[in-house]
Amino acid sequence: MSNQRRHHAALVSLTALLIAGCSTSRYQHDQDFTPAPIADTHTLQEPVPKIEPRSAMGNPVSYKVFGKEYRVMDTAVGYKERGIASWYGMKFHGHRTSNGEIYDVYQFTAAHKTLPLPSYVRVTRLDNGKSVIVRVNDRGPFHDGRVIDLSYAAAVKLGINKQGTAEVEVEVVQPPQDGSVRWIQVSALSDIKAAEKLQQTLQRALMPLRWPVSITTPDTPPDIKPLHKVRIGPVPEGESLDEVLARLKEMNIDQPLLLAVHQL
Secondary structure, eight states, X not given: OOHHHHHHHHHHHHHHHHHTTTSGGGSSOSSOOOOOOOSOGGGOOOOXXXXXXXXXXXXXXXXXXXXXXXXXXXXXXXOEEEEEEEEOOTTTTTSBOTTSOBOOTTSOEEEOSSSOSSEEEEEEETTTOOEEEEEEEEOOOOSTTEEEEEXXXXXXXXXXXXXXXXXXXXXXXXXXXXXXXXXXXEEEESOHHHXXXXXXXXXXXXXXXXXXXXXXXOOOOTTSOOOEEEEEEEEETTSOSHHHHHHHHHTTOOOOEEESSOOO
């Protein structure tokens, strides 16, 4: 089996695990519970819809949960639906969503059964007209009659965090691009000069492929030394990874990390 096929198989397996991860074995807590209250709702910043590539994970053609099969939409353009919105909390906080990102109850995100990930949607309460923009990056809710599962922050914004559910209209405002992209993380170094030197070396070695090499440095507390992550990409879906992986192996880099999203 080629490296590309092995990576694809690994992504498919991880996607299935993340989507079907409703079993308690994935989580620290058996039951969901309410996060610490948000002191000032005016500080909550909704995401600004933008064009993003379709996630490499979380977008299978179809998947099964509790014996029921769901088919992911080919496109989210023009999608609008009414139904019941619910929300999910601390049981899932800090765990991976279906597209491989980390769920944060204080961010404006949501879960949907069939929308391509990530999609930006406007969720509007039908009884009072309140609305919120959320970024759909997860799968669910797997309950009859429910169309979307909101993060705690989004639930607070709509005022359904205490009552639990409300009738809403869900409308896509920005679907993802067709085709997913991937990144290859080559190294994470504490020395920025070493990271820059590796970046330059990779740029020369991979110049014929024209895939950019970048350095990502996440924010860290002042007392913690940051890691500078050297990454290749984005690599469009459909382009073979075999050649770049072979070149990395020639450089004694034989365990690169394949990322389905540009995670810090």
